[in-house]
Amino acid sequence: MKFLTPLAVQLAALASMASATVPGFDISHYQATVDFAKAYADGARFVIIKATEGTTYTDPSFSDHYTKATNAGFIRGGYHFAQPASSSGAAQANYFLKHGGGWSADGITLPGMLDLEYAPSGDSCYGLSASAMVSWINDFVNTYHAATTQYPLIYTSTSWWQLCTGNNGSFGSKSPLVIARYASSVGALPNGWSVYTIWQNSDASPWGGDNDIFNGNLAQLQKIARGS
Incomplete structure (x- = not known):
């Protein structure tokens, strides 16, 4: 008998309820004013908020x-x-x-998300080889897990993952995937993931920021927030 890890159980459940989705969005200080009450009334149930960048920057709107x-x-x-x-x-x-970026098992706090995307400077992979990038991601992911008992969500695009990690397949058993693809379908996923957890399908959410779709129902989203 094959025993599933807790994350594998979560992912299998997500796959079985592909028709159920929950709307959400992600924001930063670029969205200085957000009408959260309206977003909730419209049906959105989760939001991911920029907290930090590197080791010197904190988003000025995060706390608010x-x-x-x-x-x-x-x-x-x-x-x-x-x-x-x-x-x-x-x-x-x-x-x-x-x-x-911390986490607590209160049912309303998602594990932190690691945003991996093309470098704003134009150097897509920040000057790192694929093996060095994989080591860097492992360092982040394992440090976060040691501190919280949870693996962080990983946000990326399939093209970036292929280019900058060599399409490494070792993270799908740990971190839930937040896939960025602005199209009518999610398309091919990065190596290692057979299912996505959140799909960022547009950079124009009706409530500000980017539009996100959770691949499951509200109860499953709450389970991830509880860490179970």
């Missing part, structure tokens, strides 16, 4: 967004924009944990 999202009844969490060229994965995970 997080408090207002909580008061409006949202399941919410923070995200960290990775800067792999500037410091180690462990250093950035610890900075994230100290500035909004």
